[in-house]
Amino acid sequence: MKTEDVIQFSIRATLGYPTRTLLMILAMSIGVASVILLTALGEGARRYVTREFSSLGTNLLIVLPGRSETTGGHPPLVGGTPRDLTLEDALSLTRSSAIRRVAPITVGSAPVSWKYRDREVTILGSTSELFEIRDLSMAQGRFIPSGDPTRGAAVCVMGYRLKKELFGNQSPLGEWTRIGDRRFRVVGVLAKKGQSLGLDMGDVVVAPVASAQALFNTSTLFRILVQANSRDAIPKAKKAILGIIRERHEGEDDITVVTQDAMLSIFDRIFTALTLSVAGIAGISLAVAGILIMNVMLIAVSQRTTEIGLLKAIGAPGRQILRLFLAESAILSLIGAAFGLILAFFGTWALARAFPSFPITVPVWALGAAVGVSLLTGLVFGVLPARRAAKLDPAQALSRR
Template identity: 45%
Template sequence: MAAKLSPGDLLRFSTTSLRGHGLRTGLSLLGVVIGVMAVVILTALGDGARTYVVDQFASLGTNLLIVLPGKTETSGSMGMGGVPNDLTLEDAQTVERSILEVSRVAPVVMGTEELAYGERRRQLAVVGTTRKYAEARDLKIARGDFLPAGDMFRGSSVVVLGAQAAREIFDEADPVGEIVRVGGWRMRVIGVMATQGTKLGINFDDIAIIPITTGMQMLNRTSLFRMVIQVQAYADIDSAKDKVIALIEERHEEEDFTVLTQDSMMSTFASILDTLTLVVAAIAAISLTVAGIGIMNVMLVSVSERTREIGLLKAVGASSGQILTAFLTEAVFISASGGLLGLALGWTAVKILVVFFPALPASPPTWAVTAALGLSIAVGGIFGLLPARRATQLDPVAALGQR
């Protein structure tokens, strides 16, 4: 007939011992609070960064393939292959014409040039491309039109300005139809883009877009910087990728280029950030362990202070199991309340952070919250065990012998 302490009685009895030791209990609680807060905040930041990057990629469209000149598998060097072949406009045209799954191809060159109008001058990014780039990148026009459709090999002296670039040079006036100089070339402004913001490091508002052939001449390039390929349907992206690789490899007689999918870039970034989140979570978990040692210390002090009490409990008929449970409950109570408090504070901190940095969708992942709470309770249990066992092993005679 093993008598049982009801959970309520157990908790009440165990927590009475914390009554007289507010500061001591509070300090060891604080350790757990900080540990759990660290887990919640750091994982929320890591997860927020991951969501941010993934969203950025998603906003660019997921059914895009990007071809870069050069093979980027051996830390940037070309190994035995020597100088890679140029990625040419002909390559782009062939891809667009020969591969069924491809809906459009936008060749891209990039550089920095001066935009001048009268006395006003401005250094900005110049992108040489075709009308299809606007479609693939989903760029919106505010005034005029984008680059004219038609033969990509025919260069013309027209330019489309980003919203900010137009504002800086023309103030509120309408730039469409005006003649500007881009890198010394006279060009007619045919359109102004709507505000786009920054996407993957490119500020689409401070930019001048010119026809690809003009761009290659102005920037003195023989090779494309990128080839942006839009695939008909997301489901076809892998087969399209294989065909693009086969086709260009056939033309170059070697695989001296790289084909990226948005997915592969996205998942690379996401996995890097996932690892980062795990690392910070592990560091935070270490602080929880340290907090556990703090609890153990407090409990050991408590056991030695309450030697007499433990002896007495045995004399009044408490079993070793009951004494063990009572001390464990006390330790778990400290760590679990610390865990809950840390969770509440960490959550609040994240919410406040989001108010100030709305771009970062920081929110603690469920696994981290569960793990932090679970760990904080486990910390109490594990680090409370040694002191609790010490309590049960006390010799009641020696314990009661003390005054």
């Protein structure tokens, strides 16, 4: 029997029982579509996180007070910090040749008001270097001026959303706002950049670090952002930071330096694992589809007992019957997979429309894997019914009507 005749015969057989065929195709397409959609979501999440981290700036190192053995993630939330980071610590880091820029950061929350409107927002105390390190851009005016960081000027820059809420469409440049119990002059408005690391840059006020420290009556820093000279200089910069701070902190290693690369690679690994496990979970639906195929094919074998007997009587060996039934389940799986691809295409399209900022992407390997696994499922679960058909006793099969 020729291969094209096997395929044609099997297709005719699937068309002969439309309800059964539709059910199997539906099950298979849902399985394939869910595998593709879920991996696309996982892959999208991975890209989203990677993008967020990259938007922090390039060649970035983050210095946190306190010692921690981890190489990424949150700063230690509990446990004492032996020695706080100070502005002087931050400024001393500029000594290293591997370090290009240093931005000390102090964070607090305070009410910001202009005329009768006021809002509680996050106040970010830093220096002019933050602008380059964080890769910010201005919508209006300029960033906080450079100059002696230990002497804070009474100026501030605000995020675009805060500006809109306080000033509406008026220009805030040159206006005096009240932050806590001090007055600051607005010199600029940040451009829209979106979120980064959970801090919405549209909703902050950036003030000179010394002014912010005075405002919150503290001399400590939340963290220090350090930009290395180049990607290759990152390990050297890390070493230099540890050395300088140890020297300043009487030989104690009481800080944690986190590099952006380390965080990126950790998140990359986490999300790749996540994608794979969701794909595995979706794979269960493929297995369910496989079991459905097996059941339906078993029913088909008993429905078509006389047909099988007849095929044997007119000269089809058991091997041939096996091939015919396997071809049938393979064809059903492939058609199901094709519909699954279409379904997944519309699904990702709809998700991309609904969440435009989420970079949903279907990894190419997921397409191949979904189709391959569905074909394999069809064949594996098709073996049992096909074998049953092949072993059928023709004399008995033909004795009924």
